[in-house]
Amino acid sequence: MKVSRKIVNVENHHKYLDIDAGPAKYRIILLNDDIVRIRCIFEAEFKPEASYALVMTAWQDHMDAMLQRERKRVEAIATNYEEHETYILMTTKKLDIKIYKDPFAIEISDKNGNILNSDLKERAYVQDDLGRIYHYSCMEDGDYFYGFGEKAGYLNKQRRRMRMHNVDTIGYDSELTDPLYKHIPFYIKLNSTNKVACGLFYHNSYDSVFDMGCERSGYWHKYSYFCADGGELDVFFIYGPQIKDVVKNYTDLTGKTVFPTKYSLGYMGSTMYYTELDQDADKAVLQFLDKCKEEQIPCDGFFLSSGYTTGQDGKRYVFNWNHDRFENPKGFVEKMQQKGADLAPNIKPGMLTTHPLYKEFDAAGAYIKDEYGEKSQTDRYWGGPASFVDFTNGKGRELWKKHLKKAIVSLGVTSIWNDNNEYEMNNLAAVCHYEGLKQKAGALRPIMPNLMAAMAQEAVLEVDPDIRPYIVSRAGFAGIQRYAQTWAGDNNTSWKSVKFNIPVILGMGLSGVANQGCDIGGFFGPAPEPELFVRWVQNGIFQPRFSIHSCNTDNTVTEPWMYPSYTQYIKSAIQLRYRLIPYLYSLLFEASDEGAPIMRPLVYEFQNDCNAWEESFDFMLGSSLLVANVLEKGAKTRRVYLPAGADWIDWYTKERYAGGQTIEVNVSLSSIPMFIRSGAIIPMSEELMNIHTDAVETLHLLVEPSQEAEFVLYDDDGITNNYKHGKYLKTTVNIDKNNGTKIIFTNKGNYSTPVKTVILELLCQDIAPIQIRLQDRKVPMFLDRREWEAGKTGWYYDMEQKTAKIKYDNLREDHTIHVDFDIKDLISV
Structure with missing residues (x-):
């Protein structure tokens, strides 16, 4: 077994720092103020960079030409460091990186002194006798762990041991089966004491294991570890302090979600x-x-x-x-x-060996090869023996x-x-082309x-x-x-x-x-x-x-x-x-x-609310809507925790609840419990039945105006790439509480929207508006709903729903809705 004990030598190459720590060598790169890269090898030399996963780099990579349309080259932060008696100190604007000399370990803190990630000293980076590599990190009982890609069970993965390995898991148990189909060696840690989040991405595609506190030993501080069957310990530390910051920074590194057609949401x-x-x-x-x-x-x-x-x-x-x-x-x-x-x-x-095209692919050398790099590797597949296309x-x-x-x-x-x-391949020693570099299939x-x-x-x-x-x-x-x-x-x-x-x-x-x-x-x-x-x-x-x-x-x-x-x-x-x-x-x-998720755990939006840290089943759709589906057979009621830091309005009744409490609502088979967050801005369609053929001509905008908020309503033709050339429409909707209540619409882009009519539905908590103005022009008020529906422009107040519904012809230019909630004194008149 090989373990780094102490620093032997340090070489500063300006854009990276090389450290010799006994049997292992380390290269530390400050990719930016939020991301620190730590490469560790138990070999004489670092191998050339060759990554299919990274889209942000600060170094030359073998895949640069192949990924030229995706990859962004940045300038790493200069690796100046301070020499202290027991450690070397490197810094970014947000982070302090202490590299302890003896015993060797790396500790990363924020500028408030919060320790974000700390190696387990004397056991931080290890290679065992079978060639497996380990990274041990200190953990506390109050740490919460999220992510890990596609994993069964509850959201928080503390005290879980999980395997990273793609496998066809037909009929899996969504609480217990591990692994599933995806292999994403990344997680987010939330410290419950300081409520600061950070992430670790292990840039290694060998089969691996995460142990998040299952293993315990009285000889060591409590720890978690990552173990891979081979390759480098190539770790990217990713700072928050918010979970949403970690996700953004991680997707800066590995890429944002591709923007597909609008009909894919149908x-x-x-x-x-x-x-x-x-x-x-x-x-x-x-x-x-x-x-x-x-x-x-x-x-x-x-x-x-x-x-x-x-x-x-x-x-x-x-x-x-x-x-x-x-x-x-x-x-x-x-x-x-x-x-x-x-x-x-x-x-x-x-491709099955009986496939009519098998010989064409075989003759072209298009399959993964056997361990000798000579014949096409065959393996078990659905339907019989098959060879796999080598996409490297x-x-x-x-x-x-x-x-x-x-x-x-x-x-x-x-x-x-x-x-x-x-x-799924049994022979992991089979050889992939790897853009001419040759590599085992297991990697x-x-x-x-x-x-x-x-x-x-x-x-x-x-x-x-x-x-x-x-x-x-x-x-x-x-x-x-x-x-x-x-x-x-x-x-x-x-x-x-x-x-x-x-x-x-x-x-x-x-x-x-x-x-x-x-x-x-x-x-x-x-x-x-x-x-x-x-x-x-x-x-x-x-x-x-x-x-x-x-x-x-x-x-x-x-x-x-x-x-x-x-x-x-x-x-x-x-x-x-x-x-x-x-x-x-x-x-x-x-x-x-x-890079933001669409379905979001409560902890993503309410990181400071400890009651959200363990919630696995209620979630936010975007930032504005809490969904608490009925998930139990025969349920007649549903208990819902409403996070602190916001008020919540029942989607159907418009009843208002203070955050930080658990409520119980009655449910029937038709119930889909949903709660609108204070400050919500939710754009909706009217009677859309087919995304391909139906245009949204009436935009229904649900707004809870009790606090300042912002939402970007995005639209384009939904199917072409013209949006990359300016053919889009971003409408930033702001709730402005400065000197009254204003709903401000600011447009960007040159897509011609099909929207002809806007219905703005304002949730009014305690009082109806006395007057509504559009661009300083008074909007007519209707007392009768049917008259309002028949008219083109106007507003009326729905007493039962406690909402003011404002209708007007869509304005292509920027505009403002002014809502006056002053009390009208009828007696003194």
Whole structure:
């Protein structure tokens, strides 16, 4: 076993500091004021930089040319240091980095003296006799740990041991199964004493383990550790102090969430059942869309399961169309688009040895090779022995794109569903090309789904550079958010799944993957019972990816209308999602710009409220809306904790509650408990039924004006890349409480919005307005709701809801609504 004991030598290279500490060497880079990189090797020399994951660097990297459109080069902070008796001190504007000499350890503090991360002295960096590497960090019982990518169980991962390893976990237990499909070695630590957050990203794609306090020893301070099967200990410390700052800084490093099409926020139908029909599967899908319209259930697309690729031998062959099931694929795609729906066909990177294209890929050297680097490696796969496309090889990438374009994208398809891409391989010594550097598959396995998603993006753009690709991926490594929406795979049909899939999604959001979801209704198991199905849909409408998808084990198919007497609840929930599309699209833009999650744990918005630290199931949708879905069978009431630091208004009754308390509300099967945060600004649509075909001509803006707040309402054409060239509209809505109440609208961008009418719904706590002015022009008041509805401009006060509803023609220029809440003295008049 090798352990760094003390500093032997220090060399300052101005942009990085090299430290020799016995058996290990260290390179410390101050990437910026918030991010400190620590590289540790137990070898003679550092290997050349070669990363697929990082998009912000301060050094030359082997992948710079490949990632030139994504990567940003920054200037590292000069590594000047102060020499003290027992330690070396490096600083940024926000951090102090103490490097202890003997015993060797690194401790990072903020400028207030709060210790943010401290190595376990005498055991900080270790390589065992099997070549595994360890990093031990001190921890306290009051530390909370979040993130870790896609992990089952409660949100806080303290006292958990978790494995990082992509695997196909069909029918998994969403509370207990580990690992799942994603491999994201990043976490956020919140110290409960000083309430300061920081993060650690381990830039290492070998299989690894996080132990967050499961292991204890009386000989040491309490500790957590990271252990990887190989590679470097390449650690990025990421400062907060807020959790949202950590997420922003982490996504500066690994990339923001890709901005997909607007219709990706719609309901995407799916089931394995249709594509397994012996014939006329295409008609079944088209009939599904017709049935949705008949039932008034909005739908904008369909995920096409892999049965469409079935060959004569019953096996699935990627890029192959079964013409018994899909007689005319191009005509089928066109008919779908005519019905306002896009198709997302399923593709898989493992090619069976019986595949008609197998020999072409083999001859091109496009597969991962055996351990000798000679023959294509074959391994177990769905359907039999297969070889995996090597996406670290330019030949593999180009050949994959060639057939993807020929078989799918040329049909008019711009949405691609990457599935079964975990690269489960038994021979981890197999060799990947790695852009000519050659590397074992065990080091690169989880990177492959990212590159596969990148190639789907490229294939669509090479056919039509103006269109915005919509890519979905089941597996992924850190940075998958740059290329794809993801979902948490083949969940089990159970009440436990609908509940614990929530913290799975919340953890992904804290790990940089804002655009995530789970199969609604359950993928694996018998058909969901009616109550479970209703509650699952009511929960699923808030997930960025909303798809009812199933492979039921009882010969049934999960469809929105499967229980006719319950369809009203399904329809109502999905229509609510479509009302929220303007809000969700703005949040999706924020994710692409800032890295912020769409579904947010309460601790993300209310870090100073200790009652939010452990909450796993209630969440914020954006910053304005708290969602407390009913998750228990037969529930008649629902207890909800309302975080301190805000007031809360019931979505339906408009009853107001002070924050910092737990309330209990009555619920029925139709209930979706939601609470509006004080200062909320929530844009909504009126009667949107299809994102492809319907324009939002009436914008409904729900505003709680009791405190100052800001929200950026974003819109564009939703499908092209014209937004990158200024064809967008950002409307910053401000609540200004300085000298009265004003709602200020400021526009940026040159997209011509279809909005013709604005309905501004003001939640009025104690008093109705006496007067409302638009650009200093008095807005007419109506006492009768019907007269207000018939008029073009005006306002009226809804006594029951305690809301003032203001309607006016949309103004393309900046404008202000003045709301006067003075008391009108009727007696003295």
